[in-house]
Amino acid sequence: MTKTLRFLCVGDIMGQPGLAVFQRWAPKLKEKYAIDSIIVNGENAAKNGKGLTPKIIDFLKQHGASIITTGNHVWEHREVYAALSERDDVVRPANYPSGCPGKGVAFCTVGGYTVAVINVMGRVFMRDPLDCPFRGIESLLTFVRTKTNIIFVDFHAEATSEKRAMGMFLDGKVSGVFGTHTHVQTADEHIQPLGTAYVTDLGSCGALNSVIGMQYEQVMQRFLYHPFMGKFVVEARGPITMCGVWIEVDVQTGKALKIERVYIADETISSTLDTDQSSKV
Numbered sequence: 227m228t229k230t231l232r233f234l235c236v237g238d239i240m241g242q243p244g245l246a247v248f249q250r251w252a253p254k255l256k257e258k259y260a261i262d263s264i265i266v267n268g269e270n271a272a273k274n275g276k277g278l279t280p281k282i283i284d285f286l287k288q289h290g291a292s293i294i295t296t297g298n299h300v301w302e303h304r305e306v307y308a309a310l311s312e313r314d315d316v317v318r319p320a321n322y323p324s325g326c327p328g329k330g331v332a333f334c335t336v337g338g339y340t341v342a343v344i345n346v347m348g349r350v351f352m353r354d355p356l357d358c359p360f361r362g363i364e365s366l367l368t369f370v371r372t373k374t375n376i377i378f379v380d381f382h383a384e385a386t387s388e389k390r391a392m393g394m395f396l397d398g399k400v401s402g403v404f405g406t407h408t409h410v411q412t413a414d415e416h417i418q419p420l421g422t423a424y425v426t427d428l429g430s431c432g433a434l435n436s437v438i439g440m441q442y443e444q445v446m447q448r449f450l451y452h453p454f455m456g457k458f459v460v461e462a463r464g465p466i467t468m469c470g471v472w473i474e475v476d477v478q479t480g481k482a483l484k485i486e487r488v489y490i491a492d493e494t495i496s497s498t499l500d501t502d503q504s505s506k507v
C-alpha cells in the first residue's frame with residue numbers, strides 16, 4: 227500500500243482576524259482531512275497587517291503550524307530578525323541577497339519523513355530587487371534533493387504569469403508549488419503532468435469584506451486622492467476567511483496524488499475580536 231502524507235497549506239495570515247480564524251479552524255481542518263502537517267504564510271500576521279514577531283511564530287506553532295513561510299513584509303518588525311536566523315521553523319524568500327537574516331529553506335520531520343519547505347519571491351511587479359527566483363531555486367534544489375524528495379515551495383509573487391511559469395518549471399522536481407501574496411484564492415489547483423501539485427494563490431486568512439485584508443475606507447482614500455492621506459487598518463468586521471489547499475503526497479516518490487482547495491468563511495469570529503484595529507500597530 228502506498229504510504230502518503232497530507233499537508234495543509236494556508237495563505238497569508240492577516241493580523242488579529244487571521245490569527246483568530248487559524249486558531250479556531252486549523253485543528254478542525256486537521257481532523258477533517260487527516261492532515262499530518264501544516265505550512266502557513268505569516269508575512270502579514272502582526273497586528274498592523276505587516277510582518278511577524280517571535281511571539282506570533284510561537285502562537286502559530288502552538289496552534290498546529292509546522293513551518294511558517296513569509297514574503298516581502300517579513301522585514302517590518304526588527305525583533306523577528308534574530309528568530310529568522312536562529313529558528314529552523316520559519317523561512318524568508320531564498321532569493322534575498324546572502325547576508326540577509328534568515329534562510330530560504332526549512333526542514334521538518336513528518337511521520338518519520340524529512341520534509342523541506344522553500345520560500346522564494348517573484349520579481350514581476352514587486353519592489354524588492356531580488357536575484358532570479360528560477361535560477362535561485364534550481365541551485366537550492368540540488369542541495370535540498372539530497373535530503374528529501376518531499377518538497378514544498380511557497381512562491382510569493384504578484385504576477386499570475388510568473389507563478390504559472392514557476393509551477394511548470396518545478397513540475398516533477400517538487401511535491402507542491404503554491405502561490406501567496408495576492409491574498410485572493412484562485413480556483414486552478416491541479417496536479418501537473420509530472421506530479422507536482424500547483425495552485426496560483428492560496429488566498430488569505432482575513433476579513434472577507436476588505437481590500438486584501440485592509441479596511442476599505444482607508445484604501446479608498448489612496449485610490450481617490452494622491453498622495454496617500456490615511457493609514458491602512460486591518461479589517462476585523464464581518465466574515466473572516468481561512469483559505470488554502472491540502473495536498474496528499476506519496477512519500478516514496480515525493481509526487482502529489484491529490485490537491486483540494488480549502489475555503490472557510492467564519493461568520494461568528496469577528497464578534498470575538500476588537501473591531502477597532504487602528505491602534506494595533
Ligand SMILES: [Fe+2]
Binds near residue numbers: 238269297407408409
Ligand atoms: Fe501577504
Ligand SMILES: [Fe+2]
Binds near residue numbers: 269297298382406407
Ligand atoms: Fe506579500
